[in-house]
Amino acid sequence: MARESLSKIERQRQLVQYLEKDPFLTDVDLSKIFKVSIQTIRLDRLELKIPELRERLKNVARSKVSQLKSMTGRELVGELVDLKVGASGVSILPVTQEMTLRKTKIVRGHHLFAQANSLAVAIIDAEAVVTGLARVSFKRPVYCGEKILAKAVIKTKKGNKYMVKVTSQVNDEIVFIGRFLVFALSEEVVPH
Amino acid sequence: MARESLSKIERQRQLVQYLEKDPFLTDVDLSKIFKVSIQTIRLDRLELKIPELRERLKNVARSKVSQLKSMTGRELVGELVDLKVGASGVSILPVTQEMTLRKTKIVRGHHLFAQANSLAVAIIDAEAVVTGLARVSFKRPVYCGEKILAKAVIKTKKGNKYMVKVTSQVNDEIVFIGRFLVFALSEEVVPH
DNA sequence: AATTAATTAGTACCAGGTACCAAGAATAGT
């Protein structure tokens, strides 16, 4: 809380950080944090083009909903661009900052896995599908701003078991290869 | 938009539905939709215990933020409960509804993967770590409400390569086993 | 017709702002 009088630029720099990690802060909160008047905070926001609390909350509410879709969405991680049910599928996942490690800017592996896994599951022509085994290989790091194109193909089918191979690339460069053994569940595998 | 004068209960029933699919509606919006006065809408919300717009937005924003944290959080997926850097680690991930497939209530595989992978990376004593290869096996479905306990152990180390084995269980029952080959990155693998 | 329920109108008040103006304090330029 305590803070010796900062320069304007330093205060504004910190203000951005504060709001990034907590967009719920009001101008009053901020004025207390930085020990300046409300007007100063408002001038800062004006200069930095940071919208007011309510606008921020609207944005958070809206954007997080869409981000959620990309990660934990009910259906697919990424956007489906092609699908031949029972055969193959293609999805695209644009890399946002939230997916990367702060230090290295490298996409965390589980995002690639999630895109591939959900695509592998999506191309199976069955009501419910789960993954049993997977062997995945991360060929090169993927960075913020890149778009990951994942292609999935069913390689073999034995009963309710499918082998799906997923290849993900960025600009024709392979970044990820995964082989997923997935199972189509029989009707009644009901939760306990 | 147009709507013949509804009974109170019917209006309130529909009001709930409207707000469920669009929490961004103001009382004014609603009063226009139902062609009643603002006061009526407010009485309705009062009776139905529906909070005002701003509260609703706060709730949406907060819940989405926390959901995001569980999946795309900067650090670990799950909560770290034990860590011996360079040796082993344990994390717990409570399963929420968002992680499950709607139909089957089974946790989507990439959440287990994410927990395990991020834990495998976390126990390595290095600034930046990436996953190169992984072999994972999903032993049994995990359901909403369960808590996944993941244990990671470094099995071997060769130069900057580590083999990490992660075992995840729910109530002493193994649900997931993964072997991760991870790399500690040399200082300067800077993004382009 | 009288009673009750539902609706509407109106007022005072609040948080968290925008937009603007003017005055004072701090800093830099010369």
Next chain:
DNA sequence: ACTATTCTTGGTACCTGGTACTAATTAATT
């Protein structure tokens, strides 16, 4: 040291989207 400029603060009027309350009006019931 004095001035010019930038920064900061104070104050006002106004806005949205409400709460909380009172009173009047309208509709439905018995």
